[in-house]
Amino acid sequence: MQRADLADLNAFVTIAEHLSFRAAAGRLGVTPSALSHTMRQLEERFGVRLLHRTTRSVSLTDAGVRLLARLRPAIDQIAGALEGLAEERERPFGRLRLYATHMAATAVIARVWARFLATYPDVHLEVRLGEAPIDIVGRGFDAGIGPQDRIAGNMIAVPVMGPTRVAVIGAPLYFSRRRTPRVPEDLLRHTCVRYRRHQDGDELDWVFERDGVSQRLSVHGQVMVNNPDLAIRAAVDGLGIAYTIEAQVEPFLRSGHVIRVLEDWSPSFQGLFLYHAGNRQTPAALRALIDMIALDRKADDPAVSVIENPFTADWRGQPAA
Numbered sequence: 001m002q003r004a005d006l007a008d009l010n011a012f013v014t015i016a017e018h019l020s021f022r023a024a025a026g027r028l029g030v031t032p033s034a035l036s037h038t039m040r041q042l043e044e045r046f047g048v049r050l051l052h053r054t055t056r057s058v059s060l061t062d063a064g065v066r067l068l069a070r071l072r073p074a075i076d077q078i079a080g081a082l083e084g085l086a087e088e089r090e091r092p093f094g095r096l097r098l099y100a101t102h103m104a105a106t107a108v109i110a111r112v113w114a115r116f117l118a119t120y121p122d123v124h125l126e127v128r129l130g131e132a133p134i135d136i137v138g139r140g141f142d143a144g145i146g147p148q149d150r151i152a153g154n155m156i157a158v159p160v161m162g163p164t165r166v167a168v169i170g171a172p173l174y175f176s177r178r179r180t181p182r183v184p185e186d187l188l189r190h191t192c193v194r195y196r197r198h199q200d201g202d203e204l205d206w207v208f209e210r211d212g213v214s215q216r217l218s219v220h221g222q223v224m225v226n227n228p229d230l231a232i233r234a235a236v237d238g239l240g241i242a243y244t245i246e247a248q249v250e251p252f253l254r255s256g257h258v259i260r261v262l263e264d265w266s267p268s269f270q271g272l273f274l275y276h277a278g279n280r281q282t283p284a285a286l287r288a289l290i291d292m293i294a295l296d297r298k299a300d301d302p303a304v305s306v307i308e309n310p311f312t313a314d315w316r317g318q319p320a321a
Contacts, residue, residue, distance in 0.1 A: 015039065021058060157275045
């Protein structure tokens with residue numbers, strides 16, 4: 001069936017429902033003469049008369065009655081589908097796929113997802129974690145969340161977390177046996193949870209800053225991980241001091257599972273962004289998530305100076321998969 005056939009059949013159903021070319025033409029937004037021409041073409045194309053016409057009335061032929069009986073359910077289904085599509089544009093619905101760094105998942109998504117899903121129960125949220133930049137459109141994701149340096153130039157970027165500070169932490173049990181570090185150099189006499197960004201990446205140096213003075217340390221310890229959540233868990237279990245960010249460790253600080261040290265030496269680095277394809281039809285579910293994150297987001301401090309994100313720096317410049 002050609003696309004023109006569908007439009008012509010819809011015109012036929014509209015005429016059949018009104019039994020008036022003038023009323024049907026008003027409903028369809030065309031002139032009565034144009035609608036009459038459409039019907040003549042349809043009848044000639046299929047070689048069947050569908051309507052009886054006089055100057056005063058319109059009625060269906062037997063063939064027209066049979067065709068209408070078959071078309072009406074199909075037309076109603078199409079109309080229902082289009083109405084459902086319009087509802088989806090206004091109401092968050094369906095699957096929302098996000099690609100996020102571990103940091104973004106913990107610091108941004110996990111802060112709002114319970115409230116988001118409770119508010120929008122028709123949304124199914126899928127979160128895929130990864131540290132490497134990828135082509136989110138090619139991989140079928142609605143949006144990505146991560147540092148600014150991984151966002152392609154044709155993407156729309158929305159800030160979802162302002163500059164965030166480093167947090168150096170350890171368990172109370174660990175510090176009960178060791179003297180609390182007062183300056184970064186003291187860490188060289190401590191057991192630290194070392195961090196490698198990915199399988200082939202370099203080990204993370206710990207960066208500190210105070211009063212414009214920066215220090216970079218290569219720490220020592222028995223445990224090395226490549227996952228920030230695992231680094232926090234190692235610290236909670238008393239395996240050593242971990243280097244992480246405030247947003248990820250807040251629950252453990254509140255509960256007393258860890259203690260923060262060297263806070264006056266803890267620098268801030270650039271926050272995180274949600275990025276998506278630059279089109280005008282942003283899915284309702286994504287738009288609702290962005291709005292909820294914006295309400296939850298803490299106000300940025302414009303006076304804060306930021307350093308390069310040490311957890312993602314070695315991905316810079318690598319091509320997206």
